[in-house]
Amino acid sequence: MTNQEANDLILDIKNLKVRYETQDGIVRAVNGIDLTLRKKRTLGLVGETGAGKTTTALAIMRLVPDPPGIVECDKLEISGQDILSLPENKLEHVRGNDISMIFQDPMTALNPVFTVGDQIAESLEIHEHLSSKDAKERAGDMLELVGIPRERANEYPHQFSGGMKQRVVIAIALACNPQLLLADEPTTALDVTIQAQVLELMNELKEKYDTSMIMITHDLGCVAEVCDEVAVMYAGRIVEEGTLEDVFNRTLHPYTEGLFNSLPNIKDRKAKLKPIKGLMPDPTNLPVGCSFAPRCNYVSDACLKAQPQLRSISQTHRVACTAYDNPEFHIERRIL
Amino acid sequence: MEINQTNRNQQRATKLYKKRSALEDVWRQLRRNKGAIIGLILIVVIILVAILSPILLDYDKDVIGQHIKQRLKPPSADHWFGTDELGRDIFSRVIYGARYSLAVGVVAVFVALAIGITLGAAAGYIGGKFENVVMRICDIFSSIPSVLMAIAVVSALGKSTFNLMLAVGIASTAPFIRVARAAVLVVHDEEYVEAARAIGMPDWKIIWVHILPNCLSQIIVQATLRVGSAIIAAAQLSFLGLGVPAPAPEWGSMLSAGRQYIRDYSYMTLFPGLAIMLTVLSLNMLGDGIRDALDPKLKR
Amino acid sequence: MYRYILKRLLMLIPVLLGVAFLIFAIMDVAAGDPVYSVAGADATPEQIEALREKMGLNGSLIERYIRYIGNLLKGDLGTSYISKLDVMKVYLQRLPNTLKLATLTMIVAVGMAIPLGITAAVHQNSIRDTTSMVLALIGLSMPNFWLGLLLILFFSLKLGWFPTGGSEGFRSIVLPAITVGTSLAALLTRTTRSSMLDVLRQDYLRTARAKGVSERNVIQKHALRNALIPIITIFGVQFSNVLGGSVLAETVFAWPGVGRLVVDAIDQRDIPTVTGALVMTTMLVTIVNLLVDLVYAFVDPRIKAQYTK
Numbered sequence: 054m055t056n057q058e059a060n061d062l063i064l065d066i067k068n069l070k071v072r073y074e075t076q077d078g079i080v081r082a083v084n085g086i087d088l089t090l091r092k093k094r095t096l097g098l099v100g101e102t103g104a105g106k107t108t109t110a111l112a113i114m115r116l117v118p119d120p121p122g123i124v125e126c127d128k129l130e131i132s133g134q135d136i137l138s139l140p141e142n143k144l145e146h147v148r149g150n151d152i153s154m155i156f157q158d159p160m161t162a163l164n165p166v167f168t169v170g171d172q173i174a175e176s177l178e179i180h181e182h183l184s185s186k187d188a189k190e191r192a193g194d195m196l197e198l199v200g201i202p203r204e205r206a207n208e209y210p211h212q213f214s215g216g217m218k219q220r221v222v223i224a225i226a227l228a229c230n231p232q233l234l235l236a237d238e239p240t241t242a243l244d245v246t247i248q249a250q251v252l253e254l255m256n257e258l259k260e261k262y263d264t265s266m267i268m269i270t271h272d273l274g275c276v277a278e279v280c281d282e283v284a285v286m287y288a289g290r291i292v293e294e295g296t297l298e299d300v301f302n303r304t305l306h307p308y309t310e311g312l313f314n315s316l317p318n319i320k321d322r323k324a325k326l327k328p329i330k331g332l333m334p335d336p337t338n339l340p341v342g343c344s345f346a347p348r349c350n351y352v353s354d355a356c357l358k359a360q361p362q363l364r365s366i367s368q369t370h371r372v373a374c375t376a377y378d379n380p381e382f383h384i385e386r387r388i389l
Numbered sequence: 390m391e392i393n394q395t396n397r398n399q400q401r402a403t404k405l406y407k408k409r410s411a412l413e414d415v416w417r418q419l420r421r422n423k424g425a426i427i428g429l430i431l432i433v434v435i436i437l438v439a440i441l442s443p444i445l446l447d448y449d450k451d452v453i454g455q456h457i458k459q460r461l462k463p464p465s466a467d468h469w470f471g472t473d474e475l476g477r478d479i480f481s482r483v484i485y486g487a488r489y490s491l492a493v494g495v496v497a498v499f500v501a502l503a504i505g506i507t508l509g510a511a512a513g514y515i516g517g518k519f520e521n522v523v524m525r526i527c528d529i530f531s532s533i534p535s536v537l538m539a540i541a542v543v544s545a546l547g548k549s550t551f552n553l554m555l556a557v558g559i560a561s562t563a564p565f566i567r568v569a570r571a572a573v574l575v576v577h578d579e580e581y582v583e584a585a586r587a588i589g590m591p592d593w594k595i596i597w598v599h600i601l602p603n604c605l606s607q608i609i610v611q612a613t614l615r616v617g618s619a620i621i622a623a624a625q626l627s628f629l630g631l632g633v634p635a636p637a638p639e640w641g642s643m644l645s646a647g648r649q650y651i652r653d654y655s656y657m658t659l660f661p662g663l664a665i666m667l668t669v670l671s672l673n674m675l676g677d678g679i680r681d682a683l684d685p686k687l688k689r
Numbered sequence: 690m691y692r693y694i695l696k697r698l699l700m701l702i703p704v705l706l707g708v709a710f711l712i713f714a715i716m717d718v719a720a721g722d723p724v725y726s727v728a729g730a731d732a733t734p735e736q737i738e739a740l741r742e743k744m745g746l747n748g749s750l751i752e753r754y755i756r757y758i759g760n761l762l763k764g765d766l767g768t769s770y771i772s773k774l775d776v777m778k779v780y781l782q783r784l785p786n787t788l789k790l791a792t793l794t795m796i797v798a799v800g801m802a803i804p805l806g807i808t809a810a811v812h813q814n815s816i817r818d819t820t821s822m823v824l825a826l827i828g829l830s831m832p833n834f835w836l837g838l839l840l841i842l843f844f845s846l847k848l849g850w851f852p853t854g855g856s857e858g859f860r861s862i863v864l865p866a867i868t869v870g871t872s873l874a875a876l877l878t879r880t881t882r883s884s885m886l887d888v889l890r891q892d893y894l895r896t897a898r899a900k901g902v903s904e905r906n907v908i909q910k911h912a913l914r915n916a917l918i919p920i921i922t923i924f925g926v927q928f929s930n931v932l933g934g935s936v937l938a939e940t941v942f943a944w945p946g947v948g949r950l951v952v953d954a955i956d957q958r959d960i961p962t963v964t965g966a967l968v969m970t971t972m973l974v975t976i977v978n979l980l981v982d983l984v985y986a987f988v989d990p991r992i993k994a995q996y997t998k
Contacts, residue, residue, distance in 0.1 A: 165989075
C-alpha cells in the first residue's frame, strides 16, 4: 500500500468480532472480518438476512447494544482516528459528525413526537454548535436537498409517506457532512419506483460531498447501481471481496454464485430459479469448517475440517474457499 | 359434507393441540420466574389455611368467643399475635379471616367477570349503538371512584357479606368490560371467526367457542390482579364499617377495631394488615408472573 | 382543536346525566322512605304528605330525578337531612381540603415514580431495578388505610414528627398524602418502567444515538417524551382512585375533606349530602379526565392530528 493510499484510508478494520450473549446461547454475529475503504469509494456489503451486515455497521458506529452485545476488534480506525478506545462522550462527537448511518426501516427510524425539522436540526446543533434558529434554517436546506419542500419541516413523521421518511432519514445522516456514511438497506422498505429515486439521490449526494459509503444490502441490483467494491458476507464472515467487476463478472465463491443464480433471468423466463438450498447455519452453533459447506454444491471433505481463509486471486479480488486449493477448480456460474 | 366434517375435526384437533402446548409454554415461562413461584406457593398456603381453618379452630370458642380476663394481652407464646379488646386470640382470628377476604375477593371478581365479559364481549361483537351505550355506561362507572361506588351500593343494599361481594364486584366491572371488548375487537375480523360465521354458527356460540378462548390469557391476568384489589377494597369497606358485620374476623374490621387502641396496643393494627398485604402481594406476584409469561414481547 | 374540546364537552353531558341518574337511583334505594323517620311516629298522613312535598320526595323516581337535575343546574343540591345546611355549600367548603390532599399526593407520586421508573428501565435487571420493583409491588399490595395506621404509629406516636390527624398546617397533610400516594407512586413506577422499556427498544433511539445525541438526552428527551404517553393515560384514571383513596386517608387522619363528608353522611343516612357529594365528585373526575386527554394531544402529535380532523 502506498503512502497516498494510506492517507486516503477512511475506514480500517482488522479482525472485528461481535457476539451477543443471550439466555439461549451465544450468538456469533460477526466472526473476524477485515474491511478497508478509501475516500470517495462505495463498498457494497452483500448477504442474506442474518449474515451480520447490520451488526458490522453498528459495530463501526460503536452502537452495538451492550448487554447483550460484545465487540472485539484488533483495529477500528476512521480516518486514522482510533474509534475503539474512545470514551462514550468523545464518541458522541464522532457519531453523526464523522460517521453517519441510514437505518433500514424509515417507518420506525424517526421519533414520532418531534417534527422532522427538529430531528434534522438536532445533529447540527450538537456538532456545529448552531443556534436553534440557524439549525432550523439549515435543516430546511437539507430537506430541499433531498427533495422535500422546506415548509414541511414543521410536520411530524406520521404526516410523511415511507419514501419521504427515508429522505428525511438521509437528510439527518448527511446534515453534518460525514466522511463515512453507512447505509443499511436504505431502500428495502420502499416501493420499487421510490427505490430508484432514493438510490439516485444518494449517488448524487455522495458525489457532491465526497462521502465514502458502505451500502449494506441484499439487493444485487442496488449494488450494481452504486458500488465500486463489493464484499459478500456469510454467517458473520466475508467470503468474497473485490471490485464490482471482480465479484459480478469473475465470481469465485459458490455462495456468491448462488446469490446470482437466485435472481430471475428476464432473457430466459422458462429457466427455473435456482435458489440456494437450505438455511443459514444457526449462529449460536456454527460449524467447525466452512459455514457454507452444508449448502454448497462443490463441497468436499476438506471444507468440513477447517475454516477457509481469504486468499488473493488477483490484486483486488479475494475469496475464502478451500476448493481453490485445486488450481483447476472453477464454478459454473452463468454469465448474465 | 363428510370431507368438510373431517376437515373441521382436524382443525379442532390441531387447535386443541396448540392450546395445550401454549399452556405448557406459559407454565415453563412461569417456573423460571422466582417471584411468580413464591406468589403461587404463598397463595396456595393461604388458600389451604382458609379451607382448613374451620377444622383447626372452633369458630364459637376460638374466633368469636370472648375471654374478658384475657383482653389486650400483647403477643406471647400462648397468643402469638396477642389478644384483642374482647380477649379473642388475634392469631386465630387472622387465620380464620383468610376465609372472608379470599371469599369476598374471589366472588367479587366472579361477579365483575360475569357482568364485564358478557357486556364487553357483546359490545365488541355486536358493535353499533349497543356498543356505544355499553361503553358510555362503562365511562360512567369508571368516573365514580370505585370506593365511593362500593360505599353507595352497600348503603343501598344493606350491610352483609354478600352485599359487600356484590358491591366490590360491581365497582370493579368496568376494566373487565374494556378488556373483553378490546380482545373481541382484535379477533373479531380474524379469518377463523369469519369462517365460523360463514357456516352459520350462532353469534353467542362464536363468542363462546372462538372469541373468548382467545382472550382468556388477558382475562386470567386481569382476574388474578383484580382479586388482590378486590380484597383491599373489601377491607377498606369493612374498615369504614360497611363490610362484613361484627363479630366476624374480617381483616379490615379487625384493623378498624385495632385503630381505637393504636396508642397502647399497636400490635392489634399490625397483624391483620400484614395478612392483607401478604395475600395481595402473593396474588400480585403471581399475576405479574402470568402476565410476563404470556407477553410475547418479553419472549426473545 | 377547539372543535374537539367543544365536542368532548358536549359528550360529557350524557355521561354526567347518566352518573347523576345512577347515583340518584342507588341512593333512592338506599334511602327507603326517609319521610317517616323525619316526621316522627305520631305525624298525621296530611303532615307526612306536606313534608314529602317539602323534601322534594313526591312523584316518581324519574320526576324527582328531572327536578334534581333542574336544581343542580341552578347550583342547588338540596339541604342535608341532619344538619339542615345547604349541601352545595358544605361540599364546596370541604372540596379545597380534598383537592389540596389530591394535588400534593399526585405531585409527590409523580416526582418519585417517574425518576424511579426511568432508572429501573434504563438499568433493567440491575439491583436498583429489582429493588424499586419489589418496593413498588409492596406499595401496590398494601391497603392504604393500614399504611396510614402504620405511619401514625411510627411518625406520630413514636417519633412525634407529624400530628395524628386534623388539618392544622402543612405538617398535618404529609402523612395523609403519603398514605394516598404510595399505591399511586407504586403503580406509576411500574407503568413508567414498562413504558420506558418499550420505548428503549425503538429504532428511533438508535437514530438519535447515531446522530451523536448524548445518552442523557436520548433518555430524557427522545425516550421520555414517548414513554410519557401511556403514563398520562394512567394518570387520568388514577385521579379517580386518588379521590377514592382519600376517603380512607381522610377517615384515618380525620382530614375534613369530601371523603369524610360522604362516609359520615352515609352513617347518618343523610341522602341529599351523599348524592350531592357523589355527583359533584364524579363531575370533577370527568372534567379532569378531559383535561388529561387534552394534555395527551400536546405530547403526542399523532393524537393531536386526529383531533383536528
